[in-house]
Amino acid sequence: MNPPAEPETPYAFAVPTDVRVPATRLEAEIARTTGSVAVSSTALHTPGAEASGRRFVTLAPGQSLSWPTPVAADGVVVRYSYPDSADGSGVDGLLELEVDGRAVANLPVSSRYSWAYGTPAWGSTDVWSAGPSAGSPRHFWDEVSLRLASPITPGTMLAILNPATSAHPVLIDFVELEPVPAPLVAPPGSLSFADFSPAADGATDDTQKLAQALGEAVKQKRVLFVPPGRYFIGSVEMREGTLQGAGMWHTHFTGPRAQIRFTGGRVTVADFALFGETTKRNDQSDEGNAFAGRPADESRVERIWVEHVKCAFWVANAGEPRGPNRLRITGCRFRNLMADAVNFCNGTTDSMVDNTEVRNSGDDSLAAWSPAKGGPAGARNTFAHNSIQSPWVASGIALYGGGPFRVIGNRVTDTVTTGSGIYVSANFGAHPFRGLVDIADNVLVRCGAHESDWGGPTGAFRLLAADQDMTNAEFLFRHNTVSAPLESAVSIQGPHRIGGVRFDDLRIDDALVGIDVRPGAHGAASFVHSNADQCAAPFRNSEPHLFRLSSTR
Secondary structure, eight states, X not given: OOOOOOOOOOOSSOOOXXXXXXXXXXXXXXXXXXXXXXXXXXXXXXXXXXXGGGOOEEEOTTOEEEEEOOSOEEEEEEEEEOOOOTTSSOOEEEEEEEETTEEEEEEEEESTTOOBBSSOOTTSSOOSBOOGGGOOOBOOOEEEEEEEEEEEOTTOEEEEEOOTTOSSOEEEEEEEEEOOOOOOOXXXXXXXXXXXXXXXXXXXXXXXXXXXXXXXXXXXXOOEEEOSEEEEOOEEEEOSEEEEESOTTTEEEESTTOEEEEESSOEEEEEEEEEOOOOSOOTTOSTXXXXXXXXXXXXXXEEEEEESSSOSEEESOTTSSOOOBSOEEESOEEESOSSOSEEEETTOBSOEEESOEEESOSSOSEEEEOBTTSSSOOOSEEEESOEEEOOSSSOSEEXXXXXXXXXXXXXXXXXXXXXXXXXXXXXXXXOOXXXXXXXXXXXXXXXXXXXXXXXXXXXXXXXXXXXXXXXXXXXXXXXXXXXXXXXXXXXXXXXXXXEEEEEESOEEESOSEEEEEOTTOEEEEEEESOOGGGSSEEEEESOTTTEEEEEEO
């Protein structure tokens, strides 16, 4: 029986109708190559499990791969895996980029920001071992980006070579191509960071100058505009106002401690990149996060590119009384992380992540967690039209208590271990779920896991009543598509009771198991207009006296 309806409170943001067009991807396995094309694999602790589509190409020294380019582009991103050193300190190398047989650039590659080993020590100051002797490797992949001096045109042959002089093989997953927009001009009336004479060379410390410029911009009530350049910074406090770059391909903040720390005022940060140098996960500090602290309500994070940090933004830490309201994160790309990309935590409410790409996160890519010992429960948060790829641990999108929620129009591909494409869980000491949890129009491709920390496989969609009953909310899954899940399209786990669950128009393609009710689950769920009956095992429920499934066409 569904819980009584609560009075409906409008969401702060409408679900956007404009959907960001992704870069054009060229998968390595479809290229012309003198290398070796790997067979598809989902085996944990192998590069294939974390690769796009579970396949890649190995280039020994002297080998190459090439594609005819389908689009005009001058922005190139290469996803690769480079072998680690025997002591785990990392190895550096180069790849060569050719256009129509002409060398145009060297691409620096490294194993320094990938490779984690051993059993994770969650909650510690160093969750993963950096030593290969700990075994059980994961986090194999990294990326390098380059803006070409001249755009390539459709039909041009683009090639990647592992030089014959290289001492190591390299794995290539894919190349992405995109046109780089011209640099943005300074907004009218803005204050330019150039007036503070930063070095902008990516090596000289510009931290104090950026802090001074932000302070002056607040005094003058002007936008601080940061022209194209590479600015080496540490952690910089931002009290309020707007920090505006010239575009994520043009304005770069870099450094091992690069961070923008919000200190309570309303902020907008937009149109720049922040590339850190984080190589370990410290769960007791936000030092390795791109954005930290708590901004005021109605703050915005727009068109930001983040790599090589722990989290892009863990919104509201345990020491803060509550998260912000009406925070919007939009049009961003968060890649190659040691933990979550975004976590709406401790009462973050009426907030949204939309049109954002998350790739290679080391925990849930997008999460909303409402710990009962933190702030109040989060409510009316939205994840809409995001592209999530290859989290190397955990799920694409995860909801842990609170609500209502909307999870609308997202695409999640290639989850690896202890996670699902979309995960709804009464776990980690969270507030109870409440209201309508509306999960609609999502596409989950090759999602789920062969194993989980709660035992057994996980589905592309997963519900888990771990700590308490999930009976005070309505869980509505409508018009979703699951393709080629690792185990099942849907898995349901106890040991507590789950109710108010309805799947409406669930489309399943290439799945052995449709609905998997794990042993010990209690409660009920209904499936309406689902094609689960076309799976080899439509419904797997070993204890129907504990969990009731109903299905109608």
